[in-house]
Amino acid sequence: MVDLKLTLSYSLSSALALAFAFVCCCSSMASTMDSNRLGFGGGNETDRLALLAIKAQIHQDPNRPVMSSWNESTHFCMWHGVTCRRRHLQRVTELDLTSLKLSGSISPHIGNLSFLRDLLLYNNSFTNKIPPEIGHLRRLRKLGLQNNSLCGPIPASISKCFNLIRLDLSYNMLVGNIPSELGSFSKLEYLSLRVNNLTGEIPRSLGNLSSLGTLDARSNNLVGSIPSSLGQLKKVKYFKVYSNRLSGTVPPSIYNMSSLLILSIAHNQIQGSIPPSLFRTLSNLQFFSVLENQLTGKLPPSISNATNLVGFQVGDNKLTGQVPKLQKLRNLVIFSIPLNHLGSGRDGDLSFFSDLTNATQLMALIIGANNFGGTLPASISNFSATNLAHLLVDENKLHGSIPAGIGNLVNMKALGLSDNMFTGNIPIDIGKLSGLGILGFQINRLSGSLPSSLGNLTSLSYLELQGNTFNGTIPISLGECHSLLLLDLSRNNLSGDIPPQVIGLPSLSIYLDLSENRLSGSLPLEVGKLKNLGALNVSNNMLSGKLPSSLGSCVSLEFLVLQGNFFDGPIPSAMASLRGIQELDLSRNNLSGEIPEFLAGFGLLKQINLSFNDFWGAVPIKGVFNSASATSIVGNTRLCGGISDLQLPKCKSKESSSRCMKLIISLVCTFVVLGIAMLLTFLFLCSLKKKSKASPSSTMAVSILQVSYSTLLKATDGFSATNLIGAGSFGSVYKGVLGNDGAQLVAVKVFNMLRQGASKSFLAECEALKNIRHRNLVPIITACSSVDFRGNDFKALVYEFMENGSLEEWLHPITGIEDAPMTLSLIQRLDIAIDVACALDYLHNHCETPIVHCDLKPSNVLLDNDLIGHVADFGLARVLSRLPNNISANQSSSIGIRGTVGYAAPEYGMGSEVSTYGDVYGFGILLLEMFTGKRPTDHMFVDGLNLHKFVKMAFWERVSEIVDSSLAQVGNPSQSTNDALKECLSSVLGIGVACSVESPIDRKSIGDAISELKTIRATLVG
Known part of the structure; x- marks a missing residue:
C-alpha cells in the first residue's frame, strides 16, 4: 500500500512538472512571436538598427521632414519609403527615398539590409563615396543612385550583387576607372554611368553582360578604343558612349549587335570608315550618330535598308563621295551631314533631295560646309510643310535661284543658304514663313531689292543678308x-x-551692321533706343550731319564703327556714358573740336581711331591715349601734345592762365575747407542737444553724417505713395530729392519700428556699411536716427538713387505695364554677374573684417544709369567679428532667417553658422536665375526638383532648352557664332551649378567665379 502511494505520488509530481515545463515553453514561444511581430527580434532587429543608422547620416529639408515617421513609435515597416514582405518575416525588401531633397551621405550600414531587392535614392543631393558595403546586398535587383553628388570611385564590391537587373549611377561626380568586375552581372539589363568624371578605358569584361539592353557611358573622360568584346551584347538596344575621348576604329563586331535601336558614338576621336554592311546588319536601327569624329570614306549605300531610321548624324568628319539613295527612309526626322567633304561640286549632287520628300516627318535637313554643287532642287517645295523646321545648306558650291516654293515650308524655324553662289532675287513668298527665327542668305550673288514681305517675319532673331548685291532702300517693314x-x-x-x-528696334542686342553700302542722310535720333546693342557699324556709307547726342543712350555698346562717312561737328558730350566701349572708330569724317577728355577715362577702350578729321587742341595722355599702337590720330593737322610716341608738336604755353587758375583754385579750396569746418561744428553742437532723445544704440552709425526727420519728410513729399518704389521685411523705400535745387535723387529706406527686429536690422546695416566703399555696393549718403513729429522712433538710411531699378524688375518684368524694362542682353547679364561677384569678393576678402550679406537675390541688386550692378540691403548682414553687445555675428540671431527661401543656403536651414559659403550659394542661384529666367521658387520645382538640379540635369546637352528664351540660340551648327554662344551659356551655368552645390566646402570660390566669368566674357566679345 505504501509503495502504491509512493508510485502515485511520484507519477503526480512528474505530471505536474511536465505541465509546468509545457506552459513555460508555450509562454516563451509566445513571447518570441510577439517580439518578432514587433520587429525587435533576430533579423528584424538588424534591419531596424540599420535603418536608424542610415537615417543618422541623412539631412532632411526642414520645410519637408519626410523622414519624421522614422521613430520608435511606429513599426519600421511603416516608415516612409520602407517596404517589407511578410513571407520574409517582415525583412526590408525595398528602400525608396527618391526625390525627397535629402542630403548627407549613404551609410555603410546599408549593407546590413540583407533582404533588400530595390535601393532607390536618386534625385537627391547625397555626397561622399558609395559605400563598399553595398556589395553585401546579394538579393539586390535595382540600384538607382542617379542625379546626386556622389564622388570617389565605383566600388568593385558592387559586382557581388550578382542579381542586379538595373544599375544607374548617372549624373554624379564619380571618378576613376569603370571596374572590370562589373562584367560579372549575368542578369544586368540596364547600365548607366553617364555624366560623371570617369576615366580609363571601357573594360573588355562588359562584353560578358549577356542580358544587357542599355549601355550608357556618355559624357565622361573615357579613353582608348571600343573593345571588340562588346559585339557579344546581342540584346543591347541602346549603345551610347558619345562625348568622351575614345579613339581608334569602331570594331566590326559592334555591328553584330542585331538588336540595336540607338548607336551613338559622337563627339569622340574615332577613325576609320563606316562599314558597307552596317545598315544591312543593324536592320532595326532607329538612330545613328557618329558626328564630330575623324571618320573617312563614303556613306554606305546600305543606308537605304535602314527603313526604321529616324535620326542620322555624321557631321564634322572627313567623309567624301555622294549621298546614296534615301527613298526608303520614310521615318527620317533628322538628316545631318555637315562639315564633311561630300559632293563633287557639280550638278546633280543634291538629287537625294527628291528621295527625302517621302520622309513626311522630316524636321531637320542639314548639309552645310560640304562640297555640294548644282542648284537647289525645286522638289524642296514638296517637303513636309508642317514638319520641316531646319534647312541648312550653307557653305557649299550651289548656284541658281532660290526656289519660289520655299515659301510653302510654313513651319520653318531656321533657313541657311549662306556662302554659296545663289543669284536672283529673294522670293516674295519668303514672308509666309512667319515662324522663321534665323534667316541667313549672306555671301552669295543675290540682287534686286529687299522684299517688304521680310517684315512679316516677326519671329526673326537673326537676319544676315551681307555680302550680296542688293540695291534699293532698306524696307521700313x-x-x-x-x-x-x-x-x-x-x-x-x-x-x-x-x-x-529699323535703327530704333530696341530688341537689337548682338550687333547691327549697315556698313559698306551707299546710305545717305543723317544718323537717326532713334539710334538712342538701342540700349542693349553690343556693336554698331555704319562705316563706309555717305551719311552726314552731326552725331546725335542720343548715341549716349546706347549704354551697352562695345564696338562703335562710324568711319568713312561725312559726319561733322564735335563728338557729343553725351557719349561720356558709353563706358563699355572697347573699340571706337570715327576716322575719315569731317569731325572737329577738341578730343573729349572723357575718352581717356574709358577703362575698357582698347582701340581708338580718330584719323583724317579736323580735331584740334591737346591730345589726352591717359587711358587708351597712353599707347601709340592703340591710338590713331593721323590726318588731324591741328593736334598737339600727347605722349612722345605720337610725335606731335608741343601745345602752346598757357603759363599765365595756369597761374591765375591755380590762385582761384587755392581760394576756392580755402573757403570750402572753412565751410566744412563750420558745418561740422554746427552739426556736432546739434547732436549734443538731441543726444537725450536719440536711441543709445545710434552711435553705431556715428560715422555717417545724419539728416533730420523733417528733411526726409520734405524730400519724399511726406512719404507719399506716389514716391514708394519698394517694400521689404523691415520697411519701405521711397524716391526723394535732397537739396533745395533738387539736384540729388535719393532712395530713402524707412524702417518700420513696430516690426520686431527692425532696430537690429538698422544697426546691422549701419555696422556693415559705415566703413566699406566699392563701386558695386550701393553708396550710402546719410542716415537718420531720430523721432518723428509724434515722438515715435524714426530710423532711415539714404542711398544714391539707382535709375534702372532692381535686377528683379529686368528679369521678371510686370506684364501689362507700358514702360516695363527691356530685356537684358547676354553681355549685360555677364557684366552684372561680374559686378555682383566683385562686390561679394570685396565683402568677404578685402574688408577689415569679413562681411556676409546673407540675403543675395535679384531684388537686392540695383542697376544704375550705366546698368552697373550694385548690391544693396544689408539688413541681414553679419560682420564676422564681435559686435559691441559681445554677440558673435557668425552665430544665430533673432533678426530673422538668414536670407530668402530659394536663395538661402541649405545649411542655414539646419542651424549652421553664417559663413561666406552661404553668400556663394546665393550667388550661384542668382546666376542660374539670370540665365534661365526662372525663379528658384517657380511652381515647377516640386518633388525634389530645384533650380540647381534642373540646370544640372540639362547641363551641356540641352542648354538651349533651359536658358532664358531671349538668350536661347538654335541655328546652323556649322556657324561658330552659335557654338560660341552655346559654349558661353554652358560655362556660365556650370559656374552657377558649382557655386550652389549642397556641401558648402565644395562650392566654387567667389574669386574663381570672377576669373572664369571674365574669361567667358572676353572670349565671347573677342
Missing part, C-alpha cells in the same frame, strides 16, 4: 521684326536714308 537680336545688311548696294523704324 523690317521695323516690325520686334524679336531681332542681330541684323547684318553690310556689303551691298543699298541706298537712301536709314529708316528710323
